[in-house]
Amino acid sequence: MPPILRLLAAVFLLAASPLLARADGATHFTLDNGMEVVVLEDHRAPVVVHMVWYKVGAADDPAGQSGIAHFFEHLMFKATETMDEGEFDATVQANGGTHNAFTSWDYTAYYQRVAADRLELMMRMEADRMVNLRLDRSQWLPERDVILRERGQTMESSPDRQFQEQMGAALYQNHPYGRPIIGWRHEIAQLTQDTAMAFYRRHYAPNNAILVVAGDVDPEAVHEMAQRVYGVIPAVADLPERSRPTEPPQLAERRVIMRDSRVSQPYLMRSYLVPPRRSGAQREAAAYVVLAALLAGSDQTSILERALTYEQGLTITAWAGYNGTAVDHGVFTLGAMPVPGVTLQQAEDAMDAELARFIETGVDMEQFERVRMQIRAEAIYQLDDAAARAQTLGAALAVGLTVEDNDAWLSILESITPEEVIAAARSLDRRQSVTGWLMGEDA
Structure with missing residues (x-):
């Protein structure tokens, strides 16, 4: 995949569907590459929240690789073709913004809160790491150790959280909702760069993503910007449909x-x-x-x-x-x-x-x-x-x-x-x- 800057310089732009304005101030449209976009206007302060949601979470972790969706959330802050490791964080902070990410069983989300005139910069960086992540240029192995420590500090140090983890594992006989989002320790320890990149190539694509922009913005301007920045990223043709084990009839408490x-x-x-x-x-x-x-x-x-x-x-x-x-x-x-x-x-x-x-x-x-x-x-x-x-x-x-x-x-x-x-x-x-x-x- 060529760098995003070369993609942005391409001579073609994928057209987006017409904007659908709503009475509650929301505007909804879909780019031709399948990326869904929602704009929520709020002009009370000159700030904007920019969120990208991927329809993949811990319940989509392959068998034996519990925690890979959460692990990859961490790895998305590593190097890309155009940014060094740590540059994403430094750029957001240098522009007076805040950012973070989170993983659930059903999705992974990345967000930034910045001044409204910095929205396109956030879009460009988020689009960059959607397609140009380079773990071979990053210190990815220490991040796995960070997650193992996180599991120890937030999960294993708390009897309440360990109890809830055991409750979840008992509630589901077959469905992956029974696995912890952070993963089981012995499986986290086996995650590799190759498994992470395979997960990335399989799930991180515009046609598996939702963009939500909320704040001091004009929907037409966001439409043009999203088309110019995200719309040039090709859809993944063989995007897998969610296929999860189903829960059998439960007959005993x-x-x-x-x-x-x-x-x-x-x-x-x-x-x-x-x-x-x-x-x-x-x-x-x-x-x-x-x-x-x-x-x-x-x-x-x-x-x-x-x-x-x-x-x-x-x-x-x-x-x-x-x-x-x-x-x-x-x-x-x-x-x-x-x-x-x-x-x-x-x-x-x-x-x-x-x-x-x-x-x-x-x-x-x-x-x-x-x-x-x-x-x-x-x-x-x-x-x-x-x-x-x-x-x-x-x-x-x-x-x-x-x-x-x-x-x-x-x-x-x-x-x-x-x-x-x-x-x-x-x-x-x-x-x-x-x-x-x-x-x-x-x-």
């Missing part, structure tokens, strides 16, 4: 009991496999969001906190959550931390009793209306943060949702009925769950 001398306060968690948000059919996922908010959205008014912590005095805290922005599976989580003198079994029994009581008695309409108001308020607050809007939309697009799905999400949440919430609660199947206890060594 599982339990994880972890003891660690570093644990001072035991707690329990249960994770259920549930559907994710699906394009064009988001009501089921929205019902799980509202259910989680009703069960544990507020310290004093949520069902679990009010019953277990304030009325019965059994727990220090109790919680619920739903993560549905994913390609293949969503996860609904319940948890409780008992007060001293209350066993994990007693806390678990009380938690289950409150869930059963909620299903039997139905939704309290006063609380239901309060939760709907909170959901709307949170959505409005997010509109005040261009970076948060860019991140929310980028994540949605990266897992297969559309701009239209994202636009409709709030109205769907607000239209969910109490009957749909109870149906979501009834669908929580213990046969498709893992219950974990984390406790001290002597418990």
